[in-house]
Amino acid sequence: MNAPTACKPRVAVHKFSSCDGCQLAFLNLGEALLTLAERVDLVHFAEAGPLDPDTDADVAFVEGSISTPDDLERIRRIRKHSRMLIAIGACATSGGIQGLRNQANGAEWVAQIYSHPEAIASLERSTPISSHVKVDFELWGCPVSGPQMLAVVNALLLGVAPRDNADKVCTECKRQGYPCVMVSRGIACMGPVTRAGCNALCPSLGRDCYGCYGPAENANTDALAAQFGHLGLTPAAVVRRFQSINSQAPVFLAAADKLRAGSHD
Ligand code: SF4
Ligand code: SF4
Ligand code: SF4
Structure with a gap:
């Protein structure tokens, strides 16, 4: 240029x-x-x-x-x-x-x-x-x-590198003191694997995060998929949680592929 x-x-x-x-x-x-x-x-x-x-x-x-x-x-x-x-x-x-x-x-x-x-x-x-x-x-x-x-x-x-916050939505949710919808109401929430930045907007309104900020750093998708199973979601429903707005983000795509292949309990 x-x-x-x-x-x-x-x-x-x-x-x-x-x-x-x-x-x-x-x-x-x-x-x-x-x-x-x-x-x-x-x-x-x-x-x-x-x-x-x-x-x-x-x-x-x-x-x-x-x-x-x-x-x-x-x-x-x-x-x-x-x-x-x-x-x-x-x-x-x-x-x-x-x-x-x-x-x-x-x-x-x-x-x-x-x-x-x-x-x-x-x-x-x-x-x-x-x-x-x-x-x-x-x-x-x-x-x-x-x-x-x-x-x-x-x-x-200012000539400085922008800050990249790849922490999880849960951290913002806890900092704001919002009740956890997954713990208190058994609602499947993507917050534990989703990147922060929205100030936990959805939990602030009493609803679950659906992952619109994409995968967080060190997202433990295996653990969350297992938790969703414990909450009663079918494997197909869990796949849909990962295959949404950021379906092609490698971490979410890999989680969905693993579920489709039947690797989870
Ligand atoms: S409501 Fe969702 S984002 Fe908030 S702490 Fe619970 S699991 Fe994490
Ligand atoms: S769905 Fe998007 S706006 Fe809502 S809590 Fe999750 S990351 Fe934030
Ligand atoms: S669909 Fe794409 S352009 Fe529209 S709000 Fe979402 S990320 Fe932005």
């Missing part, structure tokens, strides 16, 4: 196959986003206005998975034009909910749904950004948390 010339850091937000929810999380920052806009040049952010997808950027946020031949070509171009590339959200970090099709015959699905399947340009698999280009930092979640995104930009503006 050419060296950016502006004094203010140039920030771009790009969209791939996704629902736009992670961009919205950024937009929903409201006043904090306006303050940020005074410190950076937002050079490309289709949802907010500026349109210049091939421009050079110091920081490029990328939402969405790679699902079409055009996506493949575009992400390589963006990488060339970006000094730092940050993947945001489950689609970009693990292939997203659309990655569920990786377990099926995509061509067959398309043929069943569209009267002219030949008009659909779709890759066989939905894959994360890191499968195709170097990613400097990943922010997980469906959607990501706006404040987390802001913290990443602020860290980069």
Whole structure:
């Protein structure tokens, strides 16, 4: 890429196959986003206005998975034009909910749904950004948390590495003093294997975590699968807990494959 010339850091937000929810999380920052806009040049952010997808950027946020031949070509171009590339959200970090099709015959699905399947340009698999280009930092979640995104930009503006919190949702849940839905009500909760960052949003509302932040560090999926079994979930139901929004994250995929192969009690 050419060296950016502006004094203010140039920030771009790009969209791939996704629902736009992670961009919205950024937009929903409201006043904090306006303050940020005074410190950076937002050079490309289709949802907010500026349109210049091939421009050079110091920081490029990328939402969405790679699902079409055009996506493949575009992400390589963006990488060339970006000094730092940050993947945001489950689609970009693990292939997203659309990655569920990786377990099926995509061509067959398309043929069943569209009267002219030949008009659909779709890759066989939905894959994360890191499968195709170097990613400097990943922010997980469906959607990501706006404040987390802001913290990443602020860290980069200060010239320090953004903080990666790969601890488990349970740690946030305990810190906030929320009653454990799994212990107190016997509800299967993915918190013990899911990455922190949401401040245990779902348990704060009395419901279980469904794993939208993806796998935590040292996630003991065997123990959790066994616990889900003790709570009465069938093996197929346990597989579905791991095969959800982050179904293609290697740790969750391996847990599901192991269950499918009947390795658990
Ligand atoms: S991660 Fe979730 S909220 Fe973000 S773009 Fe993908 S589907 Fe939408
Ligand atoms: S409710 Fe879920 S996230 Fe909270 S402590 Fe219990 S298992 Fe962990
Ligand atoms: S508690 Fe789990 S499902 Fe709910 S927002 Fe947090 S990571 Fe996502």
